[in-house]
Amino acid sequence: MDKIFRVNMTDLTTKIEAVPAAWAGLGGRALTSTIVAAEVPPTCHALSAQNLLCFAPGLLTGTAAANSGRLSAGAKSPLTGGIKESNAGGTAAQMLAKLGIKALIIEGAPKSGTWYNLSVGINGVTINEEKELLGVGNFAVIDAVEKRLGKKTGVLTIGIAGELKMTAANISVKDPDSKIRSHGRGGLGAVMGSKQIKFISIDGEGAKPVTIADPEKFKTAARAFSKALLDHPVSGEGLPTYGTNVLVNILNEAGGLPTRNFTTGQFEGHDKISGETMHDTIAARGGKVKHGCHAGCIIQCSQVYNDKDGKYVTSGFEYETIWGLGADCCIDNLDDIAKADNLMDDIGIDSIETAVMFGVAMEAGILNWGDSKEMLRLLTEEIGKGTALGRILGGGAGSVGRTYGVTRVPVVKNQGIPAYDPRSVKGIGITYATSTMGADHTSGYTIATNILNVGGYVDPLKKDGQVELSRNLQIATAAVDSTGMCIFVAFPALDIPECLPALIDMINARFGIALTGDDVTNLGKHVLKLERKFNQEAGLTNVHDRLPDFFKNEPVAPHNAVWDFTDAEIDEFWNF
Amino acid sequence: MLITLKLFATFRNGRFKVAEQELPEGTDVRAVVLSLGLTEEEIGIVMLNGRHGELDSKLSDHDTLSLFPLVGGG
Numbered sequence: 001m002d003k004i005f006r007v008n009m010t011d012l013t014t015k016i017e018a019v020p021a022a023w024a025g026l027g028g029r030a031l032t033s034t035i036v037a038a039e040v041p042p043t044c045h046a047l048s049a050q051n052l053l054c055f056a057p058g059l060l061t062g063t064a065a066a067n068s069g070r071l072s073a074g075a076k077s078p079l080t081g082g083i084k085e086s087n088a089g090g091t092a093a094q095m096l097a098k099l100g101i102k103a104l105i106i107e108g109a110p111k112s113g114t115w116y117n118l119s120v121g122i123n124g125v126t127i128n129e130e131k132e133l134l135g136v137g138n139f140a141v142i143d144a145v146e147k148r149l150g151k152k153t154g155v156l157t158i159g160i161a162g163e164l165k166m167t168a169a170n171i172s173v174k175d176p177d178s179k180i181r182s183h184g185r186g187g188l189g190a191v192m193g194s195k196q197i198k199f200i201s202i203d204g205e206g207a208k209p210v211t212i213a214d215p216e217k218f219k220t221a222a223r224a225f226s227k228a229l230l231d232h233p234v235s236g237e238g239l240p241t242y243g244t245n246v247l248v249n250i251l252n253e254a255g256g257l258p259t260r261n262f263t264t265g266q267f268e269g270h271d272k273i274s275g276e277t278m279h280d281t282i283a284a285r286g287g288k289v290k291h292g293c294h295a296g297c298i299i300q301c302s303q304v305y306n307d308k309d310g311k312y313v314t315s316g317f318e319y320e321t322i323w324g325l326g327a328d329c330c331i332d333n334l335d336d337i338a339k340a341d342n343l344m345d346d347i348g349i350d351s352i353e354t355a356v357m358f359g360v361a362m363e364a365g366i367l368n369w370g371d372s373k374e375m376l377r378l379l380t381e382e383i384g385k386g387t388a389l390g391r392i393l394g395g396g397a398g399s400v401g402r403t404y405g406v407t408r409v410p411v412v413k414n415q416g417i418p419a420y421d422p423r424s425v426k427g428i429g430i431t432y433a434t435s436t437m438g439a440d441h442t443s444g445y446t447i448a449t450n451i452l453n454v455g456g457y458v459d460p461l462k463k464d465g466q467v468e469l470s471r472n473l474q475i476a477t478a479a480v481d482s483t484g485m486c487i488f489v490a491f492p493a494l495d496i497p498e499c500l501p502a503l504i505d506m507i508n509a510r511f512g513i514a515l516t517g518d519d520v521t522n523l524g525k526h527v528l529k530l531e532r533k534f535n536q537e538a539g540l541t542n543v544h545d546r547l548p549d550f551f552k553n554e555p556v557a558p559h560n561a562v563w564d565f566t567d568a569e570i571d572e573f574w575n576f
Numbered sequence: 577m578l579i580t581l582k583l584f585a586t587f588r589n590g591r592f593k594v595a596e597q598e599l600p601e602g603t604d605v606r607a608v609v610l611s612l613g614l615t616e617e618e619i620g621i622v623m624l625n626g627r628h629g630e631l632d633s634k635l636s637d638h639d640t641l642s643l644f645p646l647v648g649g650g
């Protein structure tokens with residue numbers, strides 16, 4: 001039977017609890033958001049003992065289902081002030097699932113200045129004082145934990161940004177190559193830092209395969225699901241070849257590539273930072289064009305990017321990071337962007353929030369447009385050392401905007417807007433405005449239908465159909481985020497009729513239940529409404545479901561598009 | 577008429593990134609696709625002057641036509 005592992009950092013106790021009946025059918029985001037909504041006072045300070053941090057593998061995590069190894073992390077976000085779920089690959093989710101840990105809940109905060117690490121194993125959690133690794137970067141933490149506890153140990157860790165409770169701090173997850181994947185958005189690293197936990201190790205000893213109620217049915221469904229993933233041109237061919245960065249050229253052509261802190265929609269240097277150039281560079285330098293973030297990933301959108309001498313620089317090098325430090329900061333040097341990506345992993349800071357922040361910092365005059373060397377210095381010497389300036393930068397785009405009096409600050413609910421201009425790709429603007437997570441492209445990825453012709457086509461430059469598109473995708477995404485599945489399964493699910501039924505069949509076969517498509521949709525709706533209620537009680541109402549004014553007032557080239565939804569049109573989103 | 581033709585992702589293999597093409601008046605996107613040795617099924621996204629186009633879209637002088645296979649990210 002699965003258990004809940006609970007840790008109290010105030011009195012330094014741990015316990016193992018039975019799973020409450022109401023949580024039994026939940027996993028991933030549905031579970032973390034349910035836990036946060038049930039146990040965190042919405043108005044609490046996110047860095048206080050009243051907040052909690054929880055981790056939950058998805059409903060299918062630990063099974064043989066392709067692409068099911070994502071881990072959800074949840075808390076009240078210190079960045080947005082609302083509920084947060086952030087999911088990541090790596091090895092931890094599958095280890096937790098196979099240990100029978102449905103959720104790990106960390107509550108309270110130490111009363112003294114002592115720092116700790118947590119050891120999670122089959123018999124429970126132990127809390128250990130940690131001295132040696134304080135102030136150490138994430139890559140070195142992973143190395144040290146492997147030396148201490150063995151190569152196979154799972155690791156969740158925070159860097160200097162999390163230790164200093166910067167609101168852009170992330171939580172790093174060890175991947176199968178002992179590199180890093182991230183619970184990136186919303187400052188969850190600061191929440192872990194507020195509990196004075198430097199890292200969590202996971203010992204897989206005693207782990208068992210997860211039980212499957214109907215193995216034959218599961219096998220049949222898993223095969224159909226994998227086939228759909230491999231048959232779809234996006235998940236089967238595009239993503240493994242070019243990674244997510246193929247989008248640079250597409251968004252540039254569509255005029256939706258935010259450039260120079262969202263002042264124009266096309267970047268002159270787009271080709272130098274494009275997915276096509278990146279692919280050729282990786283291949284020429286002996287890196288890996290395709291690579292998985294977790295065992296069982298068959299899409300392989302990640303990659304290993306080497307320098308000119310063939311030495312590792314970074315992996316999991318994503319479009320949003322490259323767009324942000326590239327087009328939005330007018331940097332056309334992919335090697336410097338790759339170095340920054342590695343530094344952000346080591347410091348433990350969200351690469352989207354930080355990239356959007358640098359665009360605002362350039363507008364503020366902290367550094368010049370396109371100055372990649374100064375960007376690297378600010379990362380290393382200011383953020384990485386926790387100087388006063390570093391802490392302002394480490395607070396994200398909103399923090400820099402407020403401190404320097406910048407008015408063009410692309411955030412919603414104080415979270416940086418990624419990679420797609422909402423004026424010229426209007427569906428994603430509805431997602432940014434209404435998402436319970438703050439500006440988050442993954443929570444309702446309308447780019448699929450607005451730009452990529454996946455799941456039909458809705459004209460990105462017109463208002464028609466955008467609210468409905470975003471609503472349907474946000475509902476579906478909330479459900480998918482609860483299964484442990486990578487969000488990219490949505491591409492085949494939108495186009496191949498066998499894909500979604502196979503996913504539901506796998507859940508049914510795993511648990512011996514009989515969910516229908518409607519049940520899954522209702523789960524997604526339930527999760528969104530639960531998160532919305534928490535946010536409203538925390539003080540985030542429909543007034544916060546808005547884009548910054550400059551999107552209304554400043555037309556963006558080349559289409560001279562503005563954000564032209566009325567408040568009432570946006571609020572219609574919640575009519576379900 | 578003169579158009580600018582841009583190719584992306586796998587469409588560049590053995591072809592080009594960008595080229596100017598002199599075409600007869602009234603040429604549509606489909607004719608350009610076929611002239612490249614591509615099939616209609618291979619076309620994921622057609623952009624004509626930064627807006628989504630169709631295989632039936634007629635080209636005009638000084639148009640920029642961009643062709644992508646079905647790719648994506650996020």
